[in-house]
Amino acid sequence: MKHILIDADTGIDDSVAILYALKSPNIHVEGIVTCFGNSGAVQSADNSLRLVKISHCGYHVPVVVGSNLSIDGEYEEGQPDIHGRNGIGNVQLPEPDYPALDVDPSDFIIQKAKELDGELIIVSTGRMTNLANALMKEPKLPKMVKKLVSMGGSLHVPGNVSEHAEANIYGDARAADMVMRAGFNMLLVGLDVTTKTFMTQEVIDKTRKHVREDCVDSLNYIEQALQFYFDFHRRGEGMLEKSFTHDPLAVLLAEDPTLGIYEMIRASVEYKAEDYKGKILTDFRFHPDYNHEAIAYCIQVNSDKAIRRLFSVFQK
Ligand code: BDR
Numbered sequence: 410m411k412h413i414l415i416d417a418d419t420g421i422d423d424s425v426a427i428l429y430a431l432k433s434p435n436i437h438v439e440g441i442v443t444c445f446g447n448s449g450a451v452q453s454a455d456n457s458l459r460l461v462k463i464s465h466c467g468y469h470v471p472v473v474v475g476s477n478l479s480i481d482g483e484y485e486e487g488q489p490d491i492h493g494r495n496g497i498g499n500v501q502l503p504e505p506d507y508p509a510l511d512v513d514p515s516d517f518i519i520q521k522a523k524e525l526d527g528e529l530i531i532v533s534t535g536r537m538t539n540l541a542n543a544l545m546k547e548p549k550l551p552k553m554v555k556k557l558v559s560m561g562g563s564l565h566v567p568g569n570v571s572e573h574a575e576a577n578i579y580g581d582a583r584a585a586d587m588v589m590r591a592g593f594n595m596l597l598v599g600l601d602v603t604t605k606t607f608m609t610q611e612v613i614d615k616t617r618k619h620v621r622e623d624c625v626d627s628l629n630y631i632e633q634a635l636q637f638y639f640d641f642h643r644r645g646e647g648m649l650e651k652s653f654t655h656d657p658l659a660v661l662l663a664e665d666p667t668l669g670i671y672e673m674i675r676a677s678v679e680y681k682a683e684d685y686k687g688k689i690l691t692d693f694r695f696h697p698d699y700n701h702e703a704i705a706y707c708i709q710v711n712s713d714k715a716i717r718r719l720f721s722v723f724q725k
């Protein structure tokens with residue numbers, strides 16, 4: 410069993426990742442912490458609570474409102490053209506069964522790491538702001554968790570905010586720099602693989618034929634939300650009835666890293682030079698005094714297998 414804490418800006422692809430994690434027999438979701446990004450942190454928490462409800466996962470999942478500002482106190486608007494006004498494609502989900510847990514997000518992350526005694530895997534699918542804040546409180550956090558898997562970055566392909574930067578890294582570049590140099594056992598899942606893996610109407614239709622009774626609500630939601638996402642990908646990328654698979658891949662690779670092939674990089678993030686903000690800087694030289702370990706950057710993924718697995722949890 411993998412004990413996973415999800416740190417998300419619960420938008421459309423985050424929500425598919427969350428539903429997958431909640432339904433996978435191999436994963437126990439220890440909690441969801443939210444962050445600004447696709448929408449605000451409060452909206453993301455509300456979305457997460459509603460997703461927990463429709464997942465019928467059968468256990469309690471604490472949801473904590475995380476940071477609404479970058480570590481430098483910058484405010485950022487959401488992405489209504491990509492994720493809808495409410496972050497989940499304007500889909501109206503039923504009221505949650507319980508409210509968000511009223512605790513400090515950094516304390517929650519640190520507490521979970523302690524409780525799980527080295528077994529916690531953190532999956533971040535948004536800005537790394539909460540993690541950077543947690544690190545400032547507890548610099549030993551990297552050694553207290555099993556692994557950090559983050560959706561973010563672009564190394565051998567262009568970014569999606571600028572030529573150099575991917576949205577999650579760009580959105581709080583100094584936080585990402587701090588986290589990537591902190592010494593986590595880290596796996597980074599960037600655009601190099603997420604833009605080569607597709608969620609399609611076809612796979613939804615196939616899933617529908619064998620959908621489990623307790624997953625009908627989840628699949629109905631995924632189908633509706635993905636229509637909004639497909640439309641964005643049609644306008645922006647000329648893609649028909651399909652979308653990239655960003656955040657779900659992070660959860661899938663956290664659950665089963667053998668789905669990917671990795672390049673080990675020593676990385677930091679540019680956050681000072683505006684034109685290059687969010688660019689992942691790699692250093693391949695030998696540094697005897699380097700104070701952080703290498704990060705496994707995913708350069709290839711078995712996309713067919715990943716998509717089959719993603720939708721398998723909703724089927725009989
Ligand atoms: C990332 O940015 C967000 O819009 C998505 O949810 C994903 O986490 C892709 O660049």
Ligand code: CA
Nearest residue numbers: 418423534535
């Ligand atoms: Ca996200």
